Amino acid sequence: MPVQVRLDALLHDRRMTLTELAQAVDISVVNLSILKTGKARAIRFSTLEAICRVLDCQPGDLLVTTGEEDL
Amino acid sequence: MIAERIVSKIARIALRVFLIGNFACALGFAAAIILSVFFAGALEARLIAKYGPCIDVAQVLLAARLLFGLGIVAAVALHRVLATLLVILGTVTTGDPFTFANAGRLRAIGWALLALQLFDLALGGFTAWFGALHVEFVRWGPSLGGWIAVLMAFVLANVFGRGAAMRDDLAMTV
Numbered sequence: 670m671p672v673q674v675r676l677d678a679l680l681h682d683r684r685m686t687l688t689e690l691a692q693a694v695d696i697s698v699v700n701l702s703i704l705k706t707g708k709a710r711a712i713r714f715s716t717l718e719a720i721c722r723v724l725d726c727q728p729g730d731l732l733v734t735t736g737e738e739d740l
Numbered sequence: 741m742i743a744e745r746i747v748s749k750i751a752r753i754a755l756r757v758f759l760i761g762n763f764a765c766a767l768g769f770a771a772a773i774i775l776s777v778f779f780a781g782a783l784e785a786r787l788i789a790k791y792g793p794c795i796d797v798a799q800v801l802l803a804a805r806l807l808f809g810l811g812i813v814a815a816v817a818l819h820r821v822l823a824t825l826l827v828i829l830g831t832v833t834t835g836d837p838f839t840f841a842n843a844g845r846l847r848a849i850g851w852a853l854l855a856l857q858l859f860d861l862a863l864g865g866f867t868a869w870f871g872a873l874h875v876e877f878v879r880w881g882p883s884l885g886g887w888i889a890v891l892m893a894f895v896l897a898n899v900f901g902r903g904a905a906m907r908d909d910l911a912m913t914v
Contacts (some may be wrong), residue, residue, distance in 0.1 A: 679790040686762050696914070700761040700914045701914070703912065708912065709912055709913065710861065710913060711912070711913040711914070713913060
């Protein structure tokens, strides 16, 4: 059951760009892009907390599990 | 940092010197095989003069040629060890040694060291063979350190592989 990052959808809902989020959470655009495209292998609690604070959401809004089996 | 750079430079020079020495040895072995064919008569006469007419000259020459041939194989294995170490040293200098490529290189060194250990065992066999032929030859004993070096190379290869995987994970942690 792979974990999917819904950062793109959350940014769209908040009418926010990745660059603006990067400035707000003090994380590089490159790293956020890795997270957004689902290439990240892990996310730090501090990153999760910062993103949730800026986007005013819960970790569960950002990370969701999909039904597909991880092969 | 300066000390590290000096050690690295000394190691690089030493490895290059060993590589040249090893290449010279391989050439020497090849030359010995060729010369033993061209000067077989003179060699046989010299062996008979030293050990007496009862000596099995044909067997001694065969053993010597086989030994030189195995020496060339050992030199190839040693070249692999030294050249690979030189490449690994280069990655240390550039500041990125914990890579999957280096883990593979260390594994290759492990296999080459294993080949050298097998050569060492064969050398033991040659000692017994020359002994049976009543010909003087070097004393031989099993090399425990060499077997430990083989194990160390494989263990270090695994450590490097794990380190590279951990570094990759860290690089992809946001």
